[in-house]
Amino acid sequence: PRSISHLPYKRNSERRLQKVRDAQKFRSTLNRTASTESLINHDAKNDDQNNNDVSTNHHVVNGDANKTITSIVSMTSTISQSVRRMYHQKSLGYEGLDYDICENMLHLEEENNARRKGLGNHYLEFTRWLVIFFIGALTGLTACCILFIVEILTDYKYQKLMYLLNSSNPTSMIKPYITWLLTNGIPVFLGSWMVTYMAPVAAGSGIPVIKCYLNGVKVPEVVRVKTYFAKMIGVICSVVGGLACGKEGPMIHCGATIAAGISQAKSTTFNLNFEIGLSRFREDHEKRDFVSAGAAAGVAAAFGSPLGGVLFALEEGASFWNQQLVLRIFFCSLVSSFTLNSVVSVLNGERMGSPGLLNFGKFQDIDYSFYEIPLYAAMGVFGGITGALFNLFNMKLTILRQRWLDNRPMLRIAEAVIVSLLTASIGFALMNVWSECTPKTTEETHFPVTYGCPKGQHNVMAALWFNTPEATLKNLFHNKDGTWNVRTLTIFVITYFFISCVTYGLSISSGLFIPGLMLGATWGRLVGIGLSYIMPNETWIHSGKFALIGASASLGGIVRMTISLTVILIETTGNLSFGLPIMITVFTAKWVGDYFNEGIYDIHIGLSNVPFLGWQPPPDSSRIFASEVMHSPVTSLQVREKVRNIVNILSSTHYNGFPVVDENTIHQAVRTFGRYRGLILRSQLLVMLKARIFQEYSLDAAWKDLNSLFRNSYPRYPNLEQIMNELSTNELEMTMDLRPVMNPSAYTISHAASLNRIFRLFRALGLRHIVVLNDYNEVIGIVTRKDLAFYCTVRFAQH
Ligand code: ATP
Ligand code: MG
Incomplete structure (x- = not known):
């Protein structure tokens, strides 16, 4: 079967267009028929009050029509059910969170109590x-x-390594090399071990x-x-x-x-x-x-x-x-x-001046003229392209990692250690093979390595590798023109591109901002050097300024953040007037990058099959109706339900939410599931069962504690099997009143609502479930955020 994880990235535009057209055609047929009275319109056949309507609502009663509807429904099902099941299977580990406030009776009582005590919301707000x-x-x-x-x-x-390197020469390099390997490998082993075994997330x-x-x-x-x-x-x-x-x-x-x-x-x-x-x-x-x-x-x-x-x-x-x-x-x-x-x-022992871990240092002398802006935009374009390439390589690598290394913790640790050893080895090899020397005075690095250079000079390549990435980045921004030469920077940027690409996604805790900025700062400096070579007398060309623009472009192209990244860069450089060029660069990089693929974070989210809802509803979503997206038939509970029924339903289904309906309004035959009263969560039912909130018991004391019981069980709720073992046969015959606990005003939607509308509700309100009702307030379906995510990613990527 086709792997779902690859679907969002299949971008053969011609084929896609054709498929979209086919899908549209199919959907319009479907909508025309399926959204007829079928599942949706109130069917009065069993409704004693509406006996006179029977003839008008004949679809479901009429055998042929019923068959048509069933076949259409099953057609929808065959198209999506297998993929839907696969999607649910893959995203099984990710449950939805419920950001909707459950305004049940317990909630109101709690609010009233607080008001009575004179605390109101002030105490809560203060806390x-x-x-x-x-x-x-x-x-x-x-x-x-x-x-x-x-x-x-x-x-x-680095002091130790510098000492070792400075006191040895290229013929006796084993000791510093081994030390470098060990000082890389051991910490990475520890870090990776911790992450892999303690908290892979x-x-x-x-x-x-x-x-x-x-x-x-x-x-x-x-x-x-x-x-x-x-x-x-x-x-x-x-x-x-x-x-x-x-x-x-x-x-x-x-x-x-x-x-x-x-x-x-x-x-x-x-x-x-x-x-x-x-x-x-x-x-x-x-x-x-x-x-x-x-x-x-x-x-x-x-x-x-x-x-x-x-x-x-x-x-x-x-x-x-x-x-x-x-x-x-x-x-x-x-x-x-x-x-x-x-x-x-x-x-x-200084005055306050380091508000963050990362500080680019102040770019005091940075200024620009409007004619430089197209140049910055061009650098943004380049950043977008390199960012898209970075993301593409990283995506391919992540797919390989998922295939070969998932669930193999030792291999994941070994991979991290090997990459750390490779990083040291590449740095060491470059220092040996392409060593170039500059006089020490122009360099501001903390650890000047004279390895292989005459007295008074130091190895430029070593200056790039021999530092924390933050310090190197700062050097790239601020060192005087002429500190770095073209060849060293070019070799560095190419190797660093691949190394950082491989590093992101290892089983270690690691940030992507610095590598992204480093890459851009390096090629930005190269642009600066190139420009000053072409126009030697121009005073506006500072390679530090171009390093900053390059860094913005590169990171913008990889992570595709816009506003926050621009503001972060403005704040870290302490230069507001340069905000506009940074913004233009970052935005251009994002737009160009978005043309090719998604940002790196979104790619990783997509690859882990998280049911993530993007900002925008899928295209064409206003032509798809709730009836197509919803899950039906629905398992509903009545406002007063037998404990046995609840236990049976909980143990035989894995659903996390149940519509609550009026008693005796469920009509199985016409696929409507009662008149809607509210929504109750599996977790709420479990807590109620555990606390034995049964009508046959005196509940005064239990009600008082129920709220704190819910809170204390959050987010790990009681276990159903344990509850079932504890319940006596007598208790199974008792009744539970769900009204005080259910959410009486949970969001619902009409069958005629479009996917577009459902999406916006889910996205804006952080919903987990929405119940689909027909014209008579009867439950006909349910949509969860996962169902929606399925439609937005898999279904649309398929077409
Ligand atoms: P999550 O588990 O994160 O809340 P989910 O989509 O997996 O999201 P579940 O409650 O586990 O939701 O339900 C799985 C599937 O069953 C979903 O496709 C959903 O539409 C459907 N479903 C949910 N509740 C009911 C219900 N009461 N009756 C019928 N089908 C339901
Ligand atoms: Mg689920």
């Missing part, structure tokens, strides 16, 4: 701000930890998984405490191990895990549950708000860019957005950046 403060502060402190440990270890490593930059989380998909273990440790220690190991990666991306994931940990005040990893009055935040939508603040704080600490953090949360995650939330996210970012700044300045 939120307090939690936000701690999230910001802890994220800043984490960044400090990473910064200092990386600095101390890399200083030690901590691999990579973490941005894709946080994007998924904010989009409404629960990626297992994504915000667990153990993930935080694996991420933090892992990134230290990767950077110290000399891999082509940065420590900035993982900060975003670290911030998100900190946010989840603090706001939930519990940890599954350590089996801790603090009763400190934060249980109100144990809901998907509250947790999501904190996680977005944490991610923003991560950006702020990583780049010293609080505004960039806010915009990152907006651009990459949020479908939800309100003024209060923006304020909180901004506050969190500022606290995080301030904490980092204060600790770094106190420890370094």
